[in-house]
Amino acid sequence: MISLKWGLLIYLAVVTAGMYVLFAHQTYDDPFITYRYADNLASGQGFVYNPGERVLSTTTPLFTLLLAGGTRIGLNVPGVAKLIGTFSLGLGGICLWLLARQWNQPWAGWAGLLLFPSFSLLPNTLGSETPLYLAFCLGSFVLFARRQYAWMALCAALAVLTRPDGALAAVILAGNFLFDFVRSRRSSGDGSQQLAIPWRAIAIFLAVTLAWIVFAWGYFGSPLPATLAAKQAQGTMAGSQRFVDGFVTLVRWFNLWPYWLAAGLAVLGLIFIAWRARSWFLLLGWTAFYFAGYAWLGVSGYFWYYAPLVPGFVSLVGLGIEMVARIRLPKSPDSSSPVARHSLTIGPLLATGLLVGLFVFQVNGLWLLHLNPDARYPLYRDAGLWLEENTPCEASVGALEVGIIGYYARRPMVDFAGLIQPEVAAQLSAQTTYEDAALWAVAQYHPAYLALFSGIFPDLEQGFVTGNCQPVKVFSASDYQQPQDLVIYDCR
Numbered sequence: 001m002i003s004l005k006w007g008l009l010i011y012l013a014v015v016t017a018g019m020y021v022l023f024a025h026q027t028y029d030d031p032f033i034t035y036r037y038a039d040n041l042a043s044g045q046g047f048v049y050n051p052g053e054r055v056l057s058t059t060t061p062l063f064t065l066l067l068a069g070g071t072r073i074g075l076n077v078p079g080v081a082k083l084i085g086t087f088s089l090g091l092g093g094i095c096l097w098l099l100a101r102q103w104n105q106p107w108a109g110w111a112g113l114l115l116f117p118s119f120s121l122l123p124n125t126l127g128s129e130t131p132l133y134l135a136f137c138l139g140s141f142v143l144f145a146r147r148q149y150a151w152m153a154l155c156a157a158l159a160v161l162t163r164p165d166g167a168l169a170a171v172i173l174a175g176n177f178l179f180d181f182v183r184s185r186r187s188s189g190d191g192s193q194q195l196a197i198p199w200r201a202i203a204i205f206l207a208v209t210l211a212w213i214v215f216a217w218g219y220f221g222s223p224l225p226a227t228l229a230a231k232q233a234q235g236t237m238a239g240s241q242r243f244v245d246g247f248v249t250l251v252r253w254f255n256l257w258p259y260w261l262a263a264g265l266a267v268l269g270l271i272f273i274a275w276r277a278r279s280w281f282l283l284l285g286w287t288a289f290y291f292a293g294y295a296w297l298g299v300s301g302y303f304w305y306y307a308p309l310v311p312g313f314v315s316l317v318g319l320g321i322e323m324v325a326r327i328r329l330p331k332s333p334d335s336s337s338p339v340a341r342h343s344l345t346i347g348p349l350l351a352t353g354l355l356v357g358l359f360v361f362q363v364n365g366l367w368l369l370h371l372n373p374d375a376r377y378p379l380y381r382d383a384g385l386w387l388e389e390n391t392p393c394e395a396s397v398g399a400l401e402v403g404i405i406g407y408y409a410r411r412p413m414v415d416f417a418g419l420i421q422p423e424v425a426a427q428l429s430a431q432t433t434y435e436d437a438a439l440w441a442v443a444q445y446h447p448a449y450l451a452l453f454s455g456i457f458p459d460l461e462q463g464f465v466t467g468n469c470q471p472v473k474v475f476s477a478s479d480y481q482q483p484q485d486l487v488i489y490d491c492r
Helices: 004-023 031-042 061-072 077-102 106-118 130-145 149-162 166-186 199-220 226-236 243-253 257-276 278-297 303-325 338-344 346-371 376-390 403-409 434-445 458-468
Strands: 397-399 413-415 449-453 470-475 486-490
Touching: 004 077, 004 106, 004 346, 031 061, 031 077, 031 403, 061 077, 061 149, 077 106, 077 130, 077 303, 106 303, 106 346, 130 149, 130 166, 130 278, 130 303, 149 166, 149 199, 166 278, 243 278, 243 303, 257 278, 257 303, 257 346, 278 303, 303 346, 376 403, 376 449, 376 470, 376 486, 397 403, 397 434, 403 413, 413 434, 434 458, 449 458
Parallel strands: 397 413, 397 449
Antiparallel strands: 449 486, 470 486
16 A cells, blocks of 8 residues: 555656656746846846846746756756746645645545646646746645644745745735634633744744845845836737736636536535635635735736636635535435445545546646647747857847747847836837837837847838848748748848
């Protein structure tokens, strides 16, 4: 018989290896901004994207430090990021299982193990800090439930350093403890044990988070990433979607009957929580707080912003299955008959069928995701490598998406989306477009090269580009399954 410890280790190894094999080459543009920070940090150029420009354009200092450590020992940054992500998905599943075990809802635990890492929205975020962030947040909930407050504080602080909105989980946990603390004081007269304020845990959390805040304030001028203002501005632009609108669009993407089945189970799960599993309101409170916070910020609806909603949804589905598993039919007068004995166990059998069916459906979705990677990656990679080989080291490059191109080009980048230069983000509003920002950035920063898709910025191409630049490399749309050619212009 395999022990619990070894069983969880085998599960973690299988999830890590399986997801890594499936999605080793699945990626998207945004994480490569962090990869370049890690490369520059490891090479001694500082915690910067463009050398010499102290702008905080990554939201994940801890992830950056981990990647920089991998670079220092000769590892490939995208590969290390993907490995951390797949490992973190396994850890997240284990955390949900441990939480369900702590609260005595085993079916919810099995749902966490099977449905959390296989939910297609999460593998889409591999390569970014999101899976690690979720693992730290869920770990802090497990440790809180076990009253291991010092370790919980460390885990929550690391979640904040992985992504600033990790503070939302810390606030929920602190609020729940304060509620229990006040209640224990009021009931102390009946002989019940009072809770003690965990000063050590508070000190650990403050020491870790304040250390980063002090450093960021001194180094960058602010602990808030410049990308926050950029993505808020992007959310106001015509043709863009803010967080809530993007959520509605995302729900429409999941318009398949197994997801509707899962949604029905989630409703049952919410009923089950109100009935006899109220401890789960702690996790759901974080989910609701997160949604409300991002809705209030009004950021653009990038798909990775919705991944932190998955643990709450999967937990509700698992608790719905838990409710189904507890179905018991009345005993037959002839309780010795085989029919009567089987009727009594219909709940567990039905729950097993639901769980396995949803898991198989999600695994099939993972395979389809594996077969359809983002076709922009090889295009942007090849464009970046061409720029590295064919342009002067000091030559700046302007582009709309600078993550992958900038990582491989290793050239100073001018970002028309405003993620790297806050001054460009200031040009984005409900009355402007990305082309307006590009026109302003070209006039302000005078990039030596431009990387543009044909036809997306007609005013820029027919004006500045026609009079000041010449095409030096064309990446054909047909070679990369893209709607337009990507053209490199020399504007020196």
